[in-house]
Structure formats: C-alpha cells, structure tokens
Amino acid sequence: MMLLQIATQAHPLAGTVAKWVWLLPLLPFLGFLINGGISLFSAAHVGPSDPDMGHGHDDSHGDAHAISEAEDHGAHGDDHHAVKPHRYAGIVSIIGPLVLAASFVLAFMIFTTMRSVDMTTPFIQRYFSWMPVGTLQIDAAIQLDQLSMLMVLVITGVGTLIHIFSVGYMREDPGYPRYFAYLNLFVFFMLVLVLGANYPVLFVGWEGVGLCSYLLIGFWFSEKANADAGKKAFIVNRIGDFGFLIAMFLLFSNIGVLDFAGVKAAAPGLAFGGALVTAICLFMFLGCAGKSAQIPLYIWLPDAMAGPTPVSALIHAATMVTAGVYLVARSSFLFSIAPVASLVVALIGGLTALFAATIGLKQWDIKKVLASSTVSQLGYMFVGVGVGAYTAGMFHLMTHAFFKALLFLGSGSVIYAMHAAYHHTGSHEDAQDMRNMGGLRKYMPITWGLMWAATLAIAGIPPFSGFFSKDSILGATFERAGHSTLADASLFGIPGSTLLYLIYVFGVAAAFLTAIYMTRMMIYTFHGPNRTGSAEESHLHEAPWVMTGPLVVLGVLSVVGGWFNLPAIIPIGKIGVLDGWLDPVVGEATRRVAEAGGEAAHGASDELILIVVAVAVAVAGMALAFARLKPQTLVPASQSPEEEGFERVLAHKYYVDEAYEAAVVNPTYQISKRVLWRGIDAGLIDGLLVNGSSALMRGFGWVGSRIQSGAVGTYAWVLVVGVLAVLGAVTLR
Amino acid sequence: MTFDLSVPSQLMAAFAPDMLLMGGAMILLLWAAWRPESEAHQRSVGVASIVLCVTVIIAIAFYIARGDSSLPGIIAVDNFRWTADIVFLIATIGTIALSMDYNAKEGITAGESHVLLLLATSGMMTLAAARDLMIVFLGIEIMSVAVYVLAGLNRRSEKSAEGALKYFLLGAFSTAFLLYGIALVYGATGTTNLTLIGTRVAQVGLSSNAMLVVGIAMLIIGFGFKVALAPFHMWAPDVYEGAPTPITAYMAAAVKAAAFAAFMRVWLEAFSGVTSSWHGPIWWLAVATMVVGNLIALSQKNIKRMLAYSSIAHAGYILVTIATSTTASTGAFMFYLIAYTLATFGAFGVIVALERDGASQLNIEDYAGLWTVRPWLASAMAVFMLALLGFPIFGGIGFFAKYWIIQSALQAPVPQTKLAIILVLTSVVSAGYYLYVVMVMFMRPRKEDALPFLRTGGWTKFVIGAAAILILILGVLPNSVVRWTQRSNNVVPVAAATPQITAVSNVSNPR
Amino acid sequence: MLAESLALSAVLFTIGVIGVLTRRNAIIIFMCVELMLNAVNLTFIAFSRYYGAAGQVFVVFVMTVAAAEAAVGLAIIISIFRHRQSVNLQNINLLRG
C-alpha cells in the first residue's frame, strides 16, 4: 500500500490505530478476491485451443453440461434447494464473514480511539493522486470523522451479522462462492462510499454498490425476472447518478474543488439560498432519490426483492439505500444554505413515506411489504435531513438498520422454513406469499418473538428504538415549522412553515399506516390458522442457530437502539449521545438551519404533546389492524381472488411501473428503432445520401455507355456537336 | 552546342535521332518483308526493333548530356523533346515486347507489325520536335497512318477491322478540322512557325481576332480528338477494344502522349499570349473529360474498354496542366506521362498474360480468384490499378503524378483550385472501377468453370515486372525523375521581333 | 478576293461535314472527308497569296498525306468488306457500350 503521507497537521488521530483505516475497505476486498477466485476457478472449464465448434467442442462437452446441470437447481428462482453444498463451501463460509468481522473489530478499535481523543476536524489520509488535471486535483483519499465512523460501524456490524446469517441461508446454493464474493465486494464499495474524502471517491463507492446490488439482485440470473430487476435497479440508479454528476460539475466549475473539506470551506462564500447552491443540492438530491428509492425513482426497490433475502436485508434495507441520507448529511454544509432545496428534500421524503406506506397495506408477498416499508422509512430519514435535523436522520438510519435488517432476516428464515416444507412435498406454491403462511408462531417461536420486537420498533412504540428516532424526526419537523430558515423560505409560493406542518402531518399519517401494515404482516404470518397445507406443516421448523443467532443480536439492538440518542425529556440514560458525537460534523449546519438553538423555541410541554400524539397514532394503528383483520378468513394464494377497486390499485403499486413502461421505455425504444435507426440511419443517411449518390454515378455511367451506340454516324454527330460547342465557347465569350 | 536550323547540315544534326529511327525502320522493313512470315522471324524482327529503339535512346541521351539547344526554327532542340522521345521509345519497346508474345498467341506472324510501330514512333518523335504547324501536321499523319494499320493488324478479327475503320474515318474527319485550324491560324498570323505565331499574337492583341480564335478552336478539336477528350472521345473505347491488346496499350500511352506533347508545345509557344481566348473551352473540356471518362468507366464489363475510358479520364487530368497555361506545369505534364505510361503498360501486360486466343478472357469477371492461382500477377495488377487511381505508396509513382498536377494547378498564376477539386472528386469516382478489379481478383472465389490461365510469356513477364518495380521504387524515391522532368520546362515562347507584323495586322481582319 | 475564297472554302468544308454526318457508306464518307481536306487546301492557297509560298507548300504536303491516307483507308475498308459483304456503317457496331 503506497502511502505518500501528506502530513496531516498533527491530527489527534495521527499515529494511532487510525492509520490502519485503509484496511477497513481493503479487508472485504481481499475477501472478494479470494471468493471470486474460488468461484471462477471452480466453475471454469478451459476450452480447447481451437474453439471453432466445427471441430473443437467434443472434449469440453461433458463438463459444460455438468455445470449447467448443477446450476439448473440454483436457477430455480427461489431461495433454497436440497442439493449438496458447493465443494469449496467450507473455506468460503470462513473467509466471507471473517474479513467483515475483522474490519468491524478494526473499526471498533478506531472508534474507541476516536472517543478517547477530542477531534473537531476530520482525519484525512491521502494515498495517491487519482485524477490530477490542472486545477482539478482529485486524490484517492480517506476521510474519517464521526459521521463516517457511525456509518462504518453500522455497515461492518450489521454486515457481519448478515454474512453469518447467509452462511446458513445460502449454504446449499451452487453459486455460494460467487454470492460471498459479491457480498464482500459490496461491503468494500460501501466502505469506500462512506470513507471517501471527496465527491468523486464517494461516487466510486456510490456506483460500486449499485453494481453489486445489480449483481446480487440478478444473482439467480437464469430467471428473466431477476435479471430484469437487476438491470432496472442499475439503470434507475444511473438516472440518479446523472444528477449527482451534474452536481459535481456545478461544484467544480463554480468552486473549483471537489473534496469535502474544500467545499465546506468554500460553502459560506456561496449566496445563501442562491440559485447555484439550490441547483447543486437539487441535482445531488436526484442522486439520493435514485439510490435511496425516493419518488419518483423508488420503483426499483420493490423489484429488488428478487435477490436473496440476506441481500435485501443488507443492501436494500440497512446500508446501500441509506447512502442518499448519508450524502445529504455529509453535504449538510451545502443543504443548510439552500432552504428551498432542503424543503424539497423534506417534502419528497414526506410524500414518499406516506405513499409507500399505502402500498404496503395491500402487498401479499412478505418481502414486498418490507420493501415498501423500507421506502417509507427512507422517506422519514429524508424528512429528517431535509428539515435540517441531520442527527435525527442519521439516528433513524441507524435504528432502521437494526430493526429492518431483523425484519428481513426474520422473513428470510420464514421463507427458509416455508421453502423447505414445500420442497419436501414438491409443491410449487409461492413460499413468500403470506396467504400461504399463518400460524407459524408455534413452529418458529424465536423468529416470532424477535420479529414482534422489530415490528414494535418500526411502529414507534416506546421504548423500542424506532420510537426515539422517529419521534426526534417528527419533533424536529414540527419545531422547524415554528421558526427556521426553512420556515422563512417558500416553495412554489407556499410558505415553508405551512409545508413543514404538512410534512409533519404526512409523517404522522405514515406512522399510522406503518403500524397497520406491520401488524397485518405479523398477524397473517404468525397468527391465525396455518394455511401452508397439511402435508407441509410437519416440515415447518425453526432455522439453525447460525441464522437465528444474528437475529437475536439484532433483536437486542432494535430494542435498546433508542438509548443511543435519548431526548432531553426522557432522561432514562445519557442524553443525546449521538447529537454530541455528530456535532463536529453536522452541528454547525443544524444550528444554521434552526437559527441557533431552536430547541428553546418550543417548550418541553409541546414536545411532550408531540410524543403523546405519535405514540397514540401508533397504538391506534395496531389496534385497528387487530380489530379489522381476520386471518381466519384468508385462503391460500392459489385460491384467493384478485383484489377489486382501490385495493387492486394498491396491490399494483398504483400502476406506476406500467405507466413508466408506456410513457418512457416503449416510446424511446420504438423511436430509436423505427425513426432513428431504420429511418434516419439506414434510410436517409446511408440509403439516400451514401448509396444513393453512388447509384446516381452508376446511372450516369450507364446512360453514357448507351450513347456509345457503336454507330460511326452517332460518333460523328457527337463530335460535331462538340465542335459547335467549342466554337460557340470561343466566339461568344 | 546550339544548332542554327537555317543551316541544312545543322538541321539534319538536330533531327538526327528521328532520322536514325526512320532509316533503321526502313531497313528492318526490307528485312521483315524479305523472309517468309514465321513465328521465329516475327520474334527476331521484334528483337531487332527493340535494339534499334535502345540505340536511339542512347543517341538521345548523348544529346541530353551535351545539353544542346537551337535557334528558333522548324524544330526544337530541348529537354521537352528529349523527355517526350524517351517516353515514346520506352512505350514502343514495351509494345514490341508484348506484341512478340501476343502475336504468337494470336497467330500473327507478320514481322512488319513491329516495323510499323517504329514508323509510328518516328512520327511521334517528329511531333515532339515540331516547332512549326507544318511539322506538327506531318508528325500527326505519319503517326496516325501507321496506327490505323496497327489497329486493324489482326486481319482475322472482325472487331479489329471494325475498330480500325472507325478510327480511320473519324481520324481523317478530325484531321480535316485540325488542318482547317492550322489554315486559319496561318491566315490570322501569316506564319505556321510556332515561335513567330507566339510573338505576333502577343505583340498585336489578336486575342479577339475572329479568325485566330476559330483557328484555335479547330486546333483544340483536332488535338482533342487525338488525345480523346470528351466529346471527341467516342472512337477511343471501340478502337481500344478492337485493336490487338499491345497496340491498345501503345495507343493509350504513346499515341496519346505524342499528341499531348504537340498540344502542349503549340499551346505554350504559340498561344500562351492569348490565354483568355481558349482558357474557357479547355477548362470545360477538362471537366467534361474527367467526368465522362470516369462515370462511363464505372459501367464497363470488358477490361480493355474499362481502361479505354480510364485513359479518357487521364486525358482530362493531363489537360489540367495545359489549362494552367504555365511553363512550370510541363514538369507535371511530363511526369504524369511517365507515370501513366508505366502503369498502362503494366496493366495491359497483365491483360496480355491472361488473354486467351480469340480475344477471350477479357471480362473483369474472368479474373475472379486470380489471387489464389497467380498471386504475383494479381498483386502486380493491384499495383497498376492503384497507380492509375493515384494512391500513395501502393500506387507508387501514380500518386506523385496526380499530386504534381494538383500542385501546378494550385501554383498557377491564376490558381485552378476548382479544377483541382474536380480532379480529386473524379478520381474518387475512379476508385469505383479500379478497386472493382482488385476486388474481383482478390475477394471473389475462382469460378468452377473458369478456364485455366496460360503461362505468361517471358517478354510479358519482363514488361509487367519492370513496370511494377519502377512504379513502386519511384513511388518512394521519385527525386531523380522529378528533377529530370523539371528540366523539360524550357518550352518558352522565344520573343523575337519579326518584320511582317504590319502585313499581318492588316490582313488579320480581312475586308 | 480573300473573303470570297475563304467563304467558298468554308462552304465546301461544311458540305463535307454534312456529307460525313448524313451518308452511311464508308467510301462516300471518306470522299466527303477528302472534300473537306481540299476545302482547307483552298484556304491555304488563298492565304498564300498574301503570305508567300508557305501555304502552297502546305497544300502539297496535304495532298501527299491525303494520298497515303487514302491508300490505307481503302485497305481497311476492303478488310471490313471481307468480313461482312458490305461497307454500310449502319450495321457495323460489334463494338459498343
């Protein structure tokens, strides 16, 4: 590792364990190399020296076939199969989680040193110059500060748990090494994302995680649907990345630097709320909307559930999708001086939260429910960072990582069990459809308990973690509505304060719906009569410990996660740990938005009221769900009828995908094919101009050769015509 | 030394190389007619003729080495003449070499054919030397009459006879125009001596004299026929197709070159003073010739015909040098003649090598897959085609030839940029048919029913090889030839005042 | 005097041209060409009255050459006649295109 150490001016972290920070991303990358190598090596069957199938295909015939046989099972669309484990499964299942655990340990050591020292400036390590072009100097550099540390801990921590879970979950998949290779690579890029010291390096991770999500969603690529989903995810993300790129271009062409420190230093120079900074923030938010599945780019996330469930847990719940939130928090020095942009962020966040929650009401696929809930929770986070409560947003990011990962892994073990059961009886029922579940509580009690904990957390029932984070967001929103730079600004002529109150209402409503659909999910899955089918029941059982173990850890975290940042009025522990921790990074920006210590604005009483309201709403939601939903009346998916009216609209996610398809995708394709290619390219340019002109030449030539009739008389005539022409030319000058 | 042509002995000396060729030809004619016709005899006469040509070249080299010149007179003694002569003689040697194999193939046993070539060549040399319209006329006729016969040499072939007839009738027809032109110019200026004409048209502003301009027009027509400018080109394709292949090469290269040499000299020495009166027609003729030749060549199936049209196109390119009307462009002119002669003889050599008796195997399609059976022949043909196309390196000297013409066009006192652009555009069109030949030879598979190719005769091999090698070598290092041809630009109107101007001026507009 | 003789020769020349254009028989066409040549000769003679002998010398050359041409030409016409018992140019068009 070439370390051209540019002296970090006696930074407190200099010379401590923090100098190994570059190992954090590198360890997972190492895992990727090893696992990837194993995967390729085990799958490869080097071809004959002359590959022309005319002669050379007999020898490799057998092997190639063998592979396709093996993978045919893996290709079977769904998570789990009874074929013997991959021959290198052993070593892979050690390396895969190990590298992550290692980097988690390292991260924790660095974390402790960071706690011990008091650091106000980020710890920046430059390794080598990446793109040095004139005034544009982009280094491959790592920036370690409280914000990135928080992300690193979440990623490596939750990541490690999910890796361990995967060992059990993917054990018997033929693509086992490939799976871990991708997963390690993902973590590598995710860490690059959060550790990068400038926007381009962040962008490397940004696109890298997109790539890994593409590869993992399409992990069982033999199903067209999965491959499509992967592609969709990548392309939609690309649309967002386009915005991110433009934001970077604007930054460079106006500020001339792209590293966080430089931009932060230059940001105050920009006109407060000016067009430039607003544009930068809005373009950047387009990127966030793509990565974090906000309106209008959320469409890829539900499809992303095609990937293996642990992937959904890690990438599409805990880490990658929250990158957008991280980016806004990371760029707080920009957003805090662009109130209009911040309002847009908050508004979109609020809308998404509500909108996705309504979708969640009518999904039958257990993972789809969680997907829409993820979108909705991400909306919350954006409300948080949008209203300038960056800590609140990050706080919810963290707690969400805990309980949503738990929910996904729980659903994973449910599916695992369901699938095993169906596999035994050779049934082809859908193992993810809640209408085929029901009453699983008595078969898998641990999962049941843990998932209830997570559900209470996400529903916002005190004292579970979700309650604190969600409440801090709603509280911040309400209070910013009172007075803040945002309240003073206005969007589309609507005063900011009005909007903020509206957003607050959205948030509360979303909380209500969240409570409903989560409870619905729990009821249909674990309660009521079992609809799996009599034959299968006997095979339903709890997952092995390697899977339930991580669930337990996550369960604990999602219960006590709230203690990381207790609000002042609930003094059951140390107050505002996270606030203090993140203050060096986002504190200034927060205060700028809140106009210096907005806390004083509302009294404790108002805050108490807000809390009461939130809790009441959550409880009401759950109560309503319990009151209205009748699991007994459900019939298995195969017999159940199609929904009617608005329910169908909800079940089809408001037909947004179909709309995009009809309005954007098809027209583009048809125009490109018929007009651009057939019409302009083949028809006009090539046909008419190019080949046409040559045809014209040949035509003239043909005519000329016809005049050459062979009769001397004609020749004489032509000659004389020429004579007259020349005579005319010289005389009539 | 400097010849004073008014002294008969010195005139003889100045004319010696031409006389040498003529005399030698006479003797060979007797010898050829003496012995009964036979293959062997035909060959020995051919060899003898080649020897004669070489001797004449040596003689000319001797003159060049001495750097002779002459006072104004009926003939010129300058590098322009010598360079042109050498081009003719090389072409003649090539023709004879090809004929010896070709005649054997076609069963032509008349040794006289070679002698006729020599006589025609002597006419050409006269043309190159001519500094008097009378000599020009004589040269043209000596050349033409011989070539009429050569065109119909293959008595058994009806096509050959037809070609000869067409050539003869139209040739005579155009000669009449040429002659009329000479008469009118004579009438306008009172002399047939180019130098005097030059001085007079320059001194008395005759540029708008009706008689003179009509005469010039008639001369354009006469020369235009000989060098096959559109629309006076109609005879060329038929005659080229009908004539025996070596003779076709001879006509395409040597005859054209000779007529052009005279054309150039007449224009530079006599009419460079009245550019305005002829520049327009020449310009348009050049354009028409380039366009017509290239376009019609696109739709040809027979390779000889295709090359006939391509030679018309090349006449157009060469005419550009005349259109620039500057002595500087004679270098480009001569250089082009050399390059074109080499390429033409190479190409026709390949045709002779592949042609079967009865003038079969002459369609371009017959060359399909040639590369797979005769790689070297195919490669050589490719070189010749690219040379005619004027492509760098692979086309060798052909590129420099075109390059120099363009340069002289752009460097002319009145830059001929438009002509240059039309020239390059039409050469792009020409790629359409030159590359077609290459494509057929290299990229089409050999037909199943294709007749086998005969083995190539030694002399033919010699011509093809020499042409290819020269083209390629000169295509990288043209300096020697460039320097040599640059020296042939000494064709300058000698401004010598003469007493009869008054007489001319009052006659030149008759009552 | 000059003008008249020039005019006459021009007329003769034109007649010759028209003959070439209109007639179909090779012999007759050749005769028309000869007519044109003689028209030119007339021009030369006319001018030589002013410029001295050069024109007349030229005429002598022309006549000689014309004779030679005639010999060759007739030979060619005979050889074509051998091939197809006719000298009508209408149907002599093997070579075309």
Added chain:
Amino acid sequence: MEAFLQSIGYDSWVLPALLIIPLVGAIILLGLSQTADSDAELSGSNARARVIAFVVLLIEFIVSAGLWWSFNPANTGWHAAIDSQWIPMWGIRFTLGIDGIALMMILLTTFIMPLTVLGSWTSIKKKVHAYFAMMMILTSGMLGVFMARDLFLFYVMWEVMLVPMYFIIGIWGGERRLYASIKFFIYTMLPSLLMLVAILYLGIHAGSGGTPNFSYDNLVSHPTLAPRVALWLFGAFFAAFAVKVPMFPFHTWLPDAHVEAPTAGSVILAGIMLKMGTFGFLRFALPLFPGTAMNPTVRAVIVTLAVIGIIYGALVAMVQPDFKKLVAYSSVSHLGFVMLGIFALTLQSVQGALMIMINHGISTGALFLLIGMIYERRHSRAIESYGGIARVVPVFAALLTLVSLSSIGLPGTNGFVGEFLVLVGAFKPYPVFTTIAATGVIFAAVYLLWAIQRILFNPLDKKENEHIPDLNWREIGLMVPFIIVIIWLGVYPAPVLRRMEPSAQKLVTTVTQGAQLGAQAGAPAVAVSVTGAAR
C-alpha cells in the same frame, strides 16, 4: 531505465525503427507465403506465420515501451525527433516526432496489435501469411500517422492505412464484406483527397520561391489566412477527420466495416483507426485553423453534432440485434464524448478526450475480441441466438461483464476517468450541452446491460448453447493485459495524465491565443461565409 536508453541512443532511432520493424515482418511473411490454398498441408507454415507475426509485433511493443521512460513531459517540444530530406523539389521532408498525445497513441497501437494477432490465432484459416503481412503494414501506417510532423508525410501515412484494412475486411471479412470494404475505402478516401488539396494549398501558401513548405511547425506559426479561405481549408480537414472519427452524420461506414471485418479488423478499426480522426483534430485541424475552429458558429455546430452523436449513437446501439453492430454504434457515442471534449477546449476536457481515446481503444477492442471468441464458437453475432450462457462459459461471462462495465464507464474502471474529465471540463463552456451529453451515461448502461443480459443471463433456452466450450488459455491470456489496463487506468491514471498534460496544455493555450488573434481578424466574415457555405 532512462540512463540505459540514453546509453543506446534510443531517441535517435526509435521512431524509424518502429516504422521499419513491422515492414520487415511483412516482407518476411510475404516471402514465406505459399500459393497453394489448401489449409491441410499449410497448417504447419500457418502456425509459423502466426508465431512470426506475434513475435515481430511483440518486439515492436517492447521497442516502443521505452518511450514511456524516455519521454520527458517537462519538455513540450518534439521528442525523438527525426528530420531528413525526402523530395526537396516539392519541399517535402521526412520529419518524425512525438509529443505526449502521440506517445500514448503509439503505445496504445503497439499494445493492441500483438493481442489482435493472438485474437485471430485460430479464426483466420486462409491466406494466413498475407493476413498477418497486411496487419504489419497497417501497423506501420498507423504509427506513421501519429509520428508525422510533415503534413505531406502525414497524408501519405493516412492513406497507407486504407489499403491493408481494405484487404483485411474484403478478403477475411463476413458475408457482406465486399460491400463493406469498398464502402469503407471510398467513404474515407473522398474527404481525404479534399484534405490533400487543402494541405497543398497550405503548403504553397506557406512556401517560398515556388517550393511549398509542409513542415507542421512552420504551418502552425503561419496562420495568416483570409477567414473565408481558412474556413474552406478547415472544412476539408474537418471532413477527413469527421469521417474517420466518425461523427454523426458521417458515421454510416462504421457499422458495416465493423460488422463485416474479421475480429482483428474490428479491434484495430475501433481501437486505433477511429482515434486517427480525433488525433487529427488535436494535431492539425485546431492548431492550424484556431480562428475558424474556435469561431462561435463553427464551434457550436461541431459541439452540437458531437452531442447528437452521443445520444443518437447510444439510442441506435440500443436497438441493434447484432452485437457487433451494437458496439459499433456505441463507438459513435463514445467518440462523441471525445469530440465534445476537444472542442470544449479546456485542459480537463482535452485530457478527458485523450483518456477516452485510450480507454475506448482498450474497452471496445476487448469487447470485439470477446465477441470474436464467442463467434468462433457459435458462428453467430445475433444477440437473440444466445441467452443464459453465463453458466456454460463462466470465464467468458466474467470477462464480458467486466469489459462492458468499463465501457459503461463504471468508476474504478478506465471508462469513468475519461468521461468524467470530459464532462467536468466541458461543463464550464457548455453547461447545457454537457448536461445533455451526460444523459449518454444513462443510455450506455441501458444498451450494454440489456445486451449482456440477453447474452449471458436469462434462461438457457437454446440447445446449441449448452455445449459451448469456455475460453481457452490463449484467449484468457490475451484478455489479461486488457483487464490489467482497464483497472490500472481506472484506479491510477495519474502517470498517463501527467505525460499528456503539458502537450494538452500547450494545445489549449496555442489554440486559444490563435483564436483571439483570428477573432479581431475576421470572425464576422467567417460567420457570413458559414451562412454562405450553407447556401
């Protein structure tokens, strides 16, 4: 390293050597070539021919590699310069020399050529000697273009490239090879000849005493042309280069040529020959006519065409049923970025354009090689004749995915660096155009991901695809260098950028200053004559 090169006088002979070595190889091969055309008994000598070709081009690469060290960026003049007489009467000299830009182009060429030999190891079965001889001649021609410092010499080299490629396409190409080859030849020859006239005009204009002067340095320091004339001359150069690039709408030769050419042909076409056009703009069109090139109208037109090319190429690529054609159109899109970068004319954008020129050579070259490999196995380029083969040929799949990602411009691969620099540099002068161009990033993902999905992923539903043999060691081995470069240039392009920066900087400054000089001369006149030309 430098010391060693010094000691052997490397700089004094390297450039001519690079031109001669391949020619020697070509002569050897042609000498050994045999007329009989039955591959049975020829197989031995064919193998020999391959080895000779590979060794010669490997030597070529090793010799050229020295330039990497001997090149000193600090010196902005010509490196390894050669200057000697050629045709004094016409003022034509044989002058060679390189700057940072040419350096990278030369290294790109010598890097790709030996790999293309490996790429056509087994796919070429007839006339092997001639085939490799053609590739040798082609190498010389292409290198000559990058080295020439005399416009006449440049033109000669420029045309010399044409013939071997014409034969390579026409003899060893696909079904419609005859049409494609002739089209390629004439399409590119037409504007080249116009450029020849322009070059001559320049040379005569700059010459003295009736002798033209084609020396590049002299012509650059000699820009006193009437705006209108400059416009026409620039037009001629533009036509020649725009066709080679190819810019929309002069691109239609490209799909045919790419599709019909044999693998190596496509690789060379896309990898190197297309760069001739953009190189021509950088080396000749801009420095010779700064006033015209930077004239607002002209510039706007060209940038518009470039942006159209980016989007258009991507959209048309998206709907191609033939994978080779898809990649061909993607080249139109990529080269559009290059043109945008060149004419935006900021240091970043020019550097980015240069990076794309290199990257496109690497990525697209690798893509074509991979297509060639799978074509050798299934004899089909149609995308729908595949599907799900990732499971049958995992190594191929991995490589294809990686290369496609680099072509998409994924950060961490070479593709990103170039596109990012171009866009970031072009944004200041052309914010709107650049924003539109940036959407090309999206479309690139669309067409390539969709294509590799339909080839590698989806169900394996075709019987004949189930037994495709995977890549063999030769093929893997020849892909490895590509992969290494893809990653290297993606992660640590700084050395390359540093070597090119002074030249790029020099270009930018000279052109900008020249444009300012030309501006007060007659910008309005040019504007007028632009409209005049339009009429």
